[in-house]
Amino acid sequence: MIDLYADIRFQLKTDVFAYSDIVEVTVGDYLIRVIAKEAGMRGLACVTTELANEAARRHDAAPTAAAALAQSLTGGALMGALLKVQQRIALKLEGSGPVGKILVESDAYGRLRGYVGNPDLNLPLVNGQPNIGGAVGDIGKLTVVRDLKLKEPVESVVPLQTGTIDADLTFFLNQSEQVLSAVEIGVLTDESGQVTAAAGFLVQALPPYDEKTIQQMIARVQDLPHIEKLLRDGERPEDMLALIFTGVAYEVLEKRELRYECTCSRERSEKALVNLGREGLQNLLDTEGEAVVNCQFCGEQYLFDADDLELILAGMP
Ligand SMILES: [Zn+2]
Known part of the structure; x- marks a missing residue:
């Protein structure tokens, strides 16, 4: 099988946008954006329970892997909301832990998708919580790739802090982006490992800001009960x-829908085959007699039989 999205750069460069409508919604997953003009702050908060479960279902993920993916998807939702129209972002977590690589993509329209290297991972709970930090590991890197519709995607790499993506994104925004920010993400699961709640918030200073107000806000964010407690208490974004x-x-400013959605298609799968080159494709035809292109993000499989492959070869220079 061929990994359609083995190369994240390739994917970001070739993607096409089909959606421009942002719908007002009150049910399901959503993100709220607020601004405090005088204080010089912006705030984002989202609930991502449904898309987290959708991701777990598509990847047939075991509880810990599902929770780690849920956390990363929530980070993706928050970071995606900082983008302008048509821009995209990818978060790649590569830690020393057993869950392997986690890749999440998000855009300015609230569409998310992601995958996890080892979807079978299940670790014992720690204090009743999924052990996401242990799954990801605290040694490694977070790569943030943004497609800002410039010539090349903008890529930044920061070392992992704790293996929980909220701490890693906080570090990224403060150190790499130099924007005073705080990110918190919580994921709750039941005994069976199903994600019962996933949510997060991001608070950011907008220059010129009032130093005293910002320090008060930071203190307040630090004094807040754990986001898991807020979720358990039924608090909404x-x-x-x-x-x-x-x-x-x-x-x-806005309440926008968030959803799990994949942008793969038969056409894009065909492009991935063309990218193998004439020799590679001919080799595939000779040895396998067909090609199955597997989308890592949604599990969709695109089958190209011998006739299809002949046709593609005939159209290649
Ligand atoms: Zn797909």
């Missing part, structure tokens, strides 16, 4: 932002 922005005037 809007409630989390209200807690964080207590006493600070802010305005809700």
Whole structure:
């Protein structure tokens, strides 16, 4: 089988956008964006439970792998909301832990997809929580690739902090991007390992900001109960932002839908085959008699039989 998305750069460069509508929704997964103009802060908060479960289902992921993927997808949703239209972002977590590589992609329209290297991983719970840090490992790197519709994607690499993506994204935004930021992500699972709640928030200073207000906000974020506790108490994204922005005037700018969606297609799979080159494709035809292109993100398989391959070869220079 061929990994359609083995090369993230290739994928980012060749993707095509088909969606421009952002729909107002009140059910399912969503993200809320607020701004506190006077204080010089912005806040994002999202719930991602459904898309996390959709991802787990598609990848047939065991509890710990599903939780790690859920956490990364939530990070992707928050980072995606910082993008402008048509821009895309990919987060690649490569840690020393047994879950392997996690790759998540997100765009400015709230579409997400992701995969995890070892979907079978299941570790014992730690304090009743999935051991995501242990699964990812604290040695390794986080690569952030942004397709800002420039000539080349913009790539940044930071060392992993704890193997939990909220700490890694906080480090990335503060150190690499030099924007005073805090990210928190929580994932709750039941005894069977099903993700019962996944959510996160991101708070960021917008220059020119009021230093005193920002320091108060940072203290408040640090004083907040763990996001897992907020989730258990049934707090919604809007409630989390209200807690964080207590006493600070802010305005809700947007509420947008988030969903798991893959952009793979038969056409793109064909392109992946063409990229093998004439020799590679001929070799595949001679040895296998067919080609199955497997999408890592959604599990979709595209079958090209001998006739299809002959046709592709005939169309190649
Ligand atoms: Zn796909």
